Amino acid sequence: MNILHIITGLTTGGAERALYNLLSGSLAESRSAAVLSLQDEGVYGPKIRSLGVPVYTLDMKRGISTPTVILRLRKLVTRLRPHLVQGWMYHGNIAASISARLGAGFRPVVAWNIRHSLYSLAAEKPLTRQIIRVNRWASVGADVVIYNSSLSRKQHEAFGFAMNPGQVIPNGFDTVSLFPDYERGQAARLALNMPLEAVVIGHVARFHPMKDHASFLRAVVDIMPKRPDVMCLLVGRDVDLQNPMLDRIVPPELESRFRIVGERDDVQDLMLAMDVFCQSSWSEAFPNVLGEAMALGVPCVATDVGDSRCIVGDTGEVVPPSDSDALARQLLSMLGRSAEERASLGQAGRQRIEERYALPKMVKQYSDLYTKLVSE
Structure with a gap:
């Protein structure tokens, strides 16, 4: 054929x-x-x-x-x-x-x-x-x-x-090539000059209004004064704090806690460097990055768009779209769990991908x- x-x-x-x-x-x-x-x-x-x-x-x-x-x-x-x-x-x-x-x-x-x-x-x-x-x-x-x-x-x-x-x-999702790997995640952190003891919130998406980077950044900025150990890693084409749609969201005194790396071909390694993955879009059908993060064993907080709720199930948190306050609350809730609890959620997320997707x-x-x- x-x-x-x-x-x-x-x-x-x-x-x-x-x-x-x-x-x-x-x-x-x-x-x-x-x-x-x-x-x-x-x-x-x-x-x-x-x-x-x-x-x-x-x-x-x-x-x-x-x-x-x-x-x-x-x-x-x-x-x-x-x-x-x-x-x-x-x-x-x-x-x-x-x-x-x-x-x-x-x-x-x-x-x-x-x-x-x-x-x-x-x-x-x-x-x-x-x-x-x-x-x-x-x-x-x-x-x-x-x-x-x-x-x-x-x-x-x-x-x-x-x-x-x-x-x-x-x-x-290819769960043979997508798998948890602590050493790769730590190596990615070191390459980005991120302390190994930091708690990293991550986001992967090209810049587009529907990806709602602005709501994500507002949520993280709200969290950082409450959690001095938190850092943020953003991956994606055309993502830049000087972008007119993102300008002035992150105060200058917090910029050192952000790593913005643009489009990369080692996204899996960068995801492995994250403690929590966030998908903040106000419009999606079936977000690939969400399934990939789950396959890598990273617990997720996602907006309730497209099939995100069905993908995440009870292995992560789902919030309304375009609501940075709700996003901040659920990210804080996820960060409030112990490292062991987050790892357990990550394992459950991977199992869900293996069974369903x-x-x-x-x-x-x-x-x-x-x-x-x-x-x-």
């Missing part, structure tokens, strides 16, 4: 990581796969190619299509002759539907993949609103619409997306679905 995955881009992000995990989790071995990025290779292109999966790019700018792009897409689809085209994210979904009609003498199955929550269309950027509306209209032509969270499916179908082909397949479960669900769709 030949499968072509079409994704908006291959930069660092949840959808890109999920595609890589799916391919590395043996799907590429059991199926003949190829990946097409509408933009460039980004971070994940070389990683995917290292799996033996060919990667193609269209080098589109800001999602703007041209006749040349359509011609290149047609040539690629005609050459690969996929049995199934899997779109990833809104632009990738539309490209998948278009590509299925470009093949000469064959019509592949079309699968969509939506990995975005839809609390309010007004909260999206103007161009994103337009592509969501196009997706709504075109969704009836997809053979299946895969969502990574139950809430995302409910929101999109309420907005008018086709209901019959909808299916939820949650994210999966292990990567082989996700791979099998996709594999079974693809076999079913192509054989119909």
Whole structure:
């Protein structure tokens, strides 16, 4: 079975990581796969190619299509002759539907993949609103619409997306490569000049308003005078205290207790350096970083968005979104537990990921679905 995955881009992000995990989790071995990025290779292109999966790019700018792009897409689809085209994210979904009609003498199955929550269309950027509306209209032509969270499916179908082909397949995590490792965590602390005895609150997310770094920073700033042993580690592209949306939240006298490291390729090591992980978004579908932190044995405090409550269960704390006071209270409550109690919660979180969200479960669900769709 030949499968072509079409994704908006291959930069660092949840959808890109999920595609890589799916391919590395043996799907590429059991199926003949190829990946097409509408933009460039980004971070994940070389990683995917290292799996033996060919990667193609269209080098589109800001999602703007041209006749040349359509011609290149047609040539690629005609050459690969996929049995199934899997779109990833809104632009990738539309490209998948278009590509299925470009093949000469064959019509592949079309699968969509939506990995975005839809609390309010007004909260999206103007161009994103337009592509969501196009997706709504075109969704009836997809053979299946895969969502990574139950809430995302409910929101999109309420907005008018086709209901019959909808299916939820949650994210999966490789618990073989994601595992607790005290020594790696301590080494990461030393590399960042963080005292080994400090209690570290961590956050991993690219800068975007929906990630709500501001609420997280306000919560941590509220905690620090009460807990002089607390330090904060932030990881993510474009995260900077000089950002106009974050400026002046952290008082100058507290800045030395923050470590802001930007985008990194050693995120697992940095997570292992954390005593508590915080996910502060006001909008998510299925946050990968939350599952990764749990797989690494780090206890979590998360906002109640997307499927976060279902992911965390009783192994951590969940608070309302956009409420820095509630976030501060629950972080303080987590910090008030002994190191042994936090470790126990971390172990329970890892066990929950192993039981519910292990990567082989996700791979099998996709594999079974693809076999079913192509054989119909």
